[in-house]
Amino acid sequence: MQALVGHLEIIKKEVGRAVTISYIDSWPKRNAKKKEIKIVAGDYVMLYQPVHVPGAATKLTTSWNGPWKVVGRRGKEFDLVHIESGKRAAQHVTNLTSAPDPAHEEDYNDQYAAAVQKVNPVGRIPTEHGLLDAEMLVVNVTTEGKGVSSRNAIAQVMQTYQDGSAMVQWWNSKKLDGSASAAYFPVWYTPDAKLGETASLSGEMPLWEMVPRRDMVVSFVFDSECSPTKEGGIPLPTAVRQYLK
Numbered sequence: 455m456q457a458l459v460g461h462l463e464i465i466k467k468e469v470g471r472a473v474t475i476s477y478i479d480s481w482p483k484r485n486a487k488k489k490e491i492k493i494v495a496g497d498y499v500m501l502y503q504p505v506h507v508p509g510a511a512t513k514l515t516t517s518w519n520g521p522w523k524v525v526g527r528r529g530k531e532f533d534l535v536h537i538e539s540g541k542r543a544a545q546h547v548t549n550l551t552s553a554p555d556p557a558h559e560e561d562y563n564d565q566y567a568a569a570v571q572k573v574n575p576v577g578r579i580p581t582e583h584g585l586l587d588a589e590m591l592v593v594n595v596t597t598e599g600k601g602v603s604s605r606n607a608i609a610q611v612m613q614t615y616q617d618g619s620a621m622v623q624w625w626n627s628k629k630l631d632g633s634a635s636a637a638y639f640p641v642w643y644t645p646d647a648k649l650g651e652t653a654s655l656s657g658e659m660p661l662w663e664m665v666p667r668r669d670m671v672v673s674f675v676f677d678s679e680c681s682p683t684k685e686g687g688i689p690l691p692t693a694v695r696q697y698l699k
Contacts, residue, residue, distance in 0.1 A: 637687025
């Protein structure tokens with residue numbers, strides 16, 4: 455049964471990659487005949503910001519994020535607020551395109567209204583915290599099996615988005631059990647492994663994923679108390695272990 459679950463997880467990851475490729479490939483066709491847009495305050499737009507992930511296929515890196523609400527203009531630059539995270543940014547008109555129509559007419563307005571009220575979400579990283587490349591995170595993840603469950607996991611920031619989200623590489627213990635007391639290693643996508651992944655100092659393809667701001671619990675660094683083991687793994691700081699219990 456465990457082997458079957460492992461194979462199903464691999465299939466799920468492969469399907470996810472295929473969906474991502476299909477979505478990104480559709481952008482040129484959908485925008486081929488598009489004229490330059492006229493943007494005014496109150497509009498909702500998408501922001502162009504390609505993410506380059508070391509070791510990852512170019513086709514699997516998303517180039518657009520949003521929607522953002524236009525709240526002001528200074529010459530050819532627009533002041534934006536992300537409708538989910540509440541993050542603010544200023545961007546040139548050439549980096550913007552119209553957001554797709556929402557499923558329901560007031561969806562974007564409702565999301566924006568909720569986002570601007572989020573100053574410091576409870577149990578999450580503050581809205582204005584600036585993520586740094588290589589910063590470590592505790593991330594809340596949802597898993598599906600015999601039911602939906604929530605747990606925390608460890609990840610390292612590989613690159614950040616203007617909306618506060620980040621491309622991360624997952625970290626885990628050698629046993630891939632998310633133990634609070636174990637040493638941690640980067641996780642690598644390894645199809646021939648029992649669970650489709652391995653945790654070690656090196657590998658061919660990093661197991662990375664885009665993580666939204668709302669799932670980031672806390673950031674941390676490996677301090678002086680986190681001495682590497684003989685295998686090179688790094689124990690978690692004492693203050694971080696509480697998030698994995």
